[in-house]
Amino acid sequence: ATPLVTAVSTSIGAKKGLLVRDRGAFENARKINAIVFDKTGTLTEGQFGVTDIQEVGTSKEELLSIAYSVELNSEHPIAKGIVNKGKEENVKRMEVADYRNITGKGLEAKVDGRNIKVVSPGFMRGENISFEDEQYEKMAKEGKTVVFVLEEKKLLGFIALSDIIRESAKEAVTKLKSMGVESIMLTGDNQRVADHVGREIGIDTIFAEVLPGEKAAKVEALHQEGKTVAMTGDGVNDAPALAKANLGIAIGAGTDVAIETADVILVKSNPLDVVNILKLSRATYRKML
Ligand code: ADP
Ligand code: MG
Numbered sequence: 219a220t221p222l223v224t225a226v227s228t229s230i231g232a233k234k235g236l237l238v239r240d241r242g243a244f245e246n247a248r249k250i251n252a253i254v255f256d257k258t259g260t261l262t263e264g265q266f267g268v269t270d271i272q273e274v275g276t277s278k279e280e281l282l283s284i285a286y287s288v289e290l291n292s293e294h295p296i297a298k299g300i301v302n303k304g305k306e307e308n309v310k311r312m313e314v315a316d317y318r319n320i321t322g323k324g325l326e327a328k329v330d331g332r333n334i335k336v337v338s339p340g341f342m343r344g345e346n347i348s349f350e351d352e353q354y355e356k357m358a359k360e361g362k363t364v365v366f367v368l369e370e371k372k373l374l375g376f377i378a379l380s381d382i383i384r385e386s387a388k389e390a391v392t393k394l395k396s397m398g399v400e401s402i403m404l405t406g407d408n409q410r411v412a413d414h415v416g417r418e419i420g421i422d423t424i425f426a427e428v429l430p431g432e433k434a435a436k437v438e439a440l441h442q443e444g445k446t447v448a449m450t451g452d453g454v455n456d457a458p459a460l461a462k463a464n465l466g467i468a469i470g471a472g473t474d475v476a477i478e479t480a481d482v483i484l485v486k487s488n489p490l491d492v493v494n495i496l497k498l499s500r501a502t503y504r505k506m507l
Pocket of ligand 1: 257258289293294321322323324325336339363364365404405406407408428429430453
């Protein structure tokens with residue numbers, strides 16, 4: 219009778235948009251007491267829009283034109299936001315060479331022969347380039363993600379973007395809390411943005427400015443604290459952490475690598491389905507005892 223109960227539950231799961239790839243991990247989902255959420259694309263829509271452009275060492279148009287030209291080479295949600303803005307404003311496309319990612323911190327390239335970087339506040343701090351002005355503070359307080367455009371170490375300006383928090387993420391975190399499950403956010407974005415989004419959603423624990431290679435180690439550290447952990451993510455960078463977690467959950471709209479590594483896939487990319495996984499696992503395997 220046991221396999222039948224499981225088969226029925228996984229087909230209920232399929233109807234709800236949960237694809238169970240690893241039955242054993244799904245069975246153990248009833249023991250999970252902490253869920254790690256990737257911020258961008260999981261707790262938020264992952265669709266950044268440009269809200270402010272502040273030029274410092276150049277004109278507004280040139281600033282956007284430079285950023286637009288480099289970001290055409292990136293797949294990051296921030297890049298898509300900047301590219302959309304560049305198209306909207308019809309800015310000139312400059313010649314880009316030697317494009318390179320600066321892991322978890324931005325990118326660099328030669329733009330019309332100039333050495334350009336588009337980077338995070340964390341990168342600026344690391345290089346001791348000053349940027350803390352009133353305008354930046356205001357944007358950071360509003361929970362916006364700010365990227366800086368540099369030529370060598372000279373600040374050309376910055377661009378602020380905002381993403382939309384998923385209403386379903388708030389509901390999911392509230393429900394998890396009532397089930398005794400801790401919600402943890404893991405993001406490469408800066409602390410201010412992470413705090414803003416976390417507060418809005420009611421997340422218990424926040425880890426910000428986490429480099430892609432550090433995500434799996436964070437999951438490992440939670441194991442060390444005695445936690446049974448589920449991890450949700452969508453990116454290539456999330457795959458090692460998905461593999462490390464007791465239960466790896468991929469967002470259906472995510473990259474193939476994440477989907478291939480995960481134990482369960484959320485076909486509808488809805489954070490509330492994380493709650494459904496735990497409920498379904500608890501209900502199914504209670505029956506079997
Ligand atoms: P996350 O998936 O949590 O956003 P990432 O590691 O992908 O984390 O990115 C971390 C940070 O690196 C971003 O918040 C941003 O500041 C910077 N970054 C990454 N890619 C780009 C890009 N294409 N353009 C500008 N900044 C970027
Ligand atoms: Mg990501």
